[in-house]
Amino acid sequence: MPQLVTLLAITLLLHLHAAPTAVAQAHAATGAFIYAGCSPSKYERNAAFQSNLDSLLTSIASTASSGAAYNSFTAGGVVGQPEAARTAAYGLYQCRGDLSRGQCVACVRETVARLGAVCANSYAASLQVDGCYVRYDASDFVGRADNTVAYRKCSSSSSEDAGFLKSRDAVLRELQAQAATGYKLTASGTVQGVAQCLGDIAAPDCAACLAQAVVQLKGTCGSALAADVYLEQCYVKYWQNGHDFRSSQDYSGDEFGRTVAIIIGILAGLALLVVFISFLTKAC
Template identity: 65%
Template sequence: MCAAGVAEAGTGTFIYAGCSPSKYQPGTPFEANLESLLTSITNAAPNGGYNTFTAGANGTGGGPAYGLYQCRGDLDNGDCAACVRDALGQLGQVCPAAYAASLQLEGCYVRYDSSNFVGTPDTAMVYRKCSTSVSSDGGFLGSRDAVLGDLQQGVVNGYKVSSSGSVQGVAQCLGDLAVADCATCLGQAVGQLKGTCGTALAADVYLAQCYVRYWANGYYFRPTQVDEDQDRAENVRGLATGQV
């Protein structure tokens, strides 16, 4: 199985976001802790592709905030930092004053919450996208299954790209997942992908702690075919929070 480069797309391309319905009030301890948390994320991103943070959880700050960021595994630190800055800027616009929020760009992912979610197993489906163009060609389906099998079994350090024939794919797990947990998450993602997208020429499935994507060469990132009116996309699960 040959490794493949990730298809050409800007790291700042928006994929999905989720916001809690409950909002915090200005001037509250949670707002101050969240600002501290987001500053820590911004400062850490130039030094590595994944990290988790807490603010105000020592019992003295009130209203603790928990968060993380992760960049796509092939990005260097500079591109990672730029993507995270972009993601945090968009997050503030899409989810203003939300107690919990997450946002996925092409090149990175950011999330925060008022409840500690870090390290808690979660394989719920968050987002999926299936191309409306399909193929029953045996060669395509064989290549697709080979790519998905390789991604499911061969992820190293949480990230892998793969190709077979006309199909390319990429998979990634959150940085704190153990190898066995990553494999379990990817197995569920592949099952969801096949079950919900069938024989689509391109498909993405994002679970809470991992994602799997594949596309046929020359298809996935053509602008006329990533428009929402041509491909079926669904933000499956919004964020919940204990705040009311």
């Protein structure tokens, strides 16, 4: 019987590690982790800021069901209050422009839930997944132009083929010219691309952000077959059709979110494994 317990335990562990749940499969396209940013400064539990932050995150999760692809929020705070005494929380969410209302709601709610685990007790945090983006801060950042690079990556494969480079440049030109008015997906030859700005910036600021993103893509990734760049208020991505993306360069400077997500999954699996082994041992 001990051998049976060991065999069943190993089987369960392999299943937990290798078999994704139906929910994970359903949200693979929208919930895939891209990057997270967490401030090093932490707030104390039960502080006034935590109360306002909880209210803010609740508003984000509930308001997404209204169907709006973007919204910003403020919770708490007093006008004219000194910086050191401020307890207000500011935040926003945005969904990818091609998502349905249901997909947007599910993505935002899931991302809000994950943000607390990825950036526990941080005064500022952001989490970008494939389908949506959620950010909060103790300082008011909403609507303020910011072209800081948050994340960028380049595929390990590249090509100097003239046809590929011509198609890529055509896609980037189209995105830079058209995405300032909203989410844009375009293609040229074998290359596709997508771009989007946050909903809180004006068209001229969006255009400037997109232009900077394109500069970053070309300057950092060269002739890579796929590349992404996320600035604080916009993103631009392109890829060659059928290309299996593999990141060779990652300048986000923050793998904390990915690491925490992996750790949480491992701990959950181990906890279930311990309970399962304990149950079988008692049964024997």
